Amino acid sequence: RFSVFGREARLFSHPDLIHEVLIEQPKNFRKSRGLQLAKALLGDGLLTSEGDFHKRQRRLSSPAFARGRLMKYAEEIVRISERHVGAYPVGVQVDANQLMMRLTLAIVNKTLFDADVSAEADTVAEALEVILNNMDRILNPFTEILNMLPLPATLRLREAQAKLDKIVYGIISDRRKNPGDRGDLLSIYMSASDDESGQGMVRANKTLSAQTQAHTGTMNDVQIRDECMT
Numbered sequence: 182r183f184s185v186f187g188r189e190a191r192l193f194s195h196p197d198l199i200h201e202v203l204i205e206q207p208k209n210f211r212k213s214r215g216l217q218l219a220k221a222l223l224g225d226g227l228l229t230s231e232g233d234f235h236k237r238q239r240r241l242s243s244p245a246f247a248r249g250r251l252m253k254y255a256e257e258i259v260r261i262s263e264r265h266v267g268a269y270p271v272g273v274q275v276d277a278n279q280l281m282m283r284l285t286l287a288i289v290n291k292t293l294f295d296a297d298v299s300a301e302a303d304t305v306a307e308a309l310e311v312i313l314n315n316m317d318r319i320l321n322p323f324t325e326i327l328n329m330l331p332l333p334a335t336l337r338l339r340e341a342q343a344k345l346d347k348i349v350y351g352i353i354s355d356r357r358k359n360p361g362d363r364g365d366l367l368s369i370y371m372s373a374s375d376d377e378s379g380q381g382m383v384r385a386n387k388t389l390s391a392q393t394q395a396h397t398g399t400m401n402d403v404q405i406r407d408e409c410m411t
Contacts, residue, residue: 208232218324222312222342225404226411241400242408245369253364254292261287282306293409294352295365301348308341349406370405 182191193199202210211217212231220229227238244250265284269275286305290298298305315338318324328335352367362368 218321219319221324221328222319222338223411224407226407228411238404238408242369245366250364257291258288261291279306282309291365293366294356295363295367296352296355298348298352304344305348308344311337311341345410346406349409350402353402353405353409367405367409370400370408 182189184190193202212229216229223229225234225238227235227242230238262284265280265287269280283302283306286298286302290296312319315334318327318334319338321327353371356367356371360371362372
């Protein structure tokens with residue numbers, strides 16, 4: 182037991198206690214304040230959602246992490262990494278951060294979207310850098326107030342998120358025109374069905390709230406965006 186800025190906190194380190202919190206009594210606990218604030222950026226993805234809605238999304242996402250899929254992702258990651266490393270200049274000082282960012286984006290493009298967004302790599306990298314550099318601000322207890330003010334940092338975050346949203350929604354729109362399983366995560370989200378409701382998940386309606394989706398068994402573009410952004 183310890184105190185954080187005057188608030189009581191407890192650290193569970195014994196496996197039995199962790200199991201009790203995460204498995205036996207999850208409904209008696211909520212995710213951290215920081216993750217709740219992160220919804221402003223990530224929406225209701227698996228990382229931030231809770232309760233029955235989280236359980237439903239986790240169930241729908243589980244096929245994406247089946248052993249066969251993971252093996253395929255691993256093969257793609259190795260192939261892409263070897264290609265990137267092979268293209269690195271020899272005997273020249275390089276920006277490792279930029280190289281790793283581009284490698285990560287290339288892997289995400291293939292395993293998440295099976296799409297080629299190399300033309301927008303710089304835009305994505307710049308937007309992610311703005312977001313990552315402002316994570317402390319995003320998780321700040323006063324972030325809701327800060328987000329209402331036209332501060333330079335707030336405007337930069339809004340612009341960065343808008344750029345990422347435009348790219349992700351564009352990929353989702355293109356995929357709806359050419360559906361099918363391409364072995365990526367987006368294919369899972371686009372074609373998943375809720376076994377408990379028996380309803381398909383492919384809906385283009387952007388107006389349904391997350392809670393409405395949880396009851397109707399639909400996953401709209403906004404929810405797919407949230408999972409992809411997460």
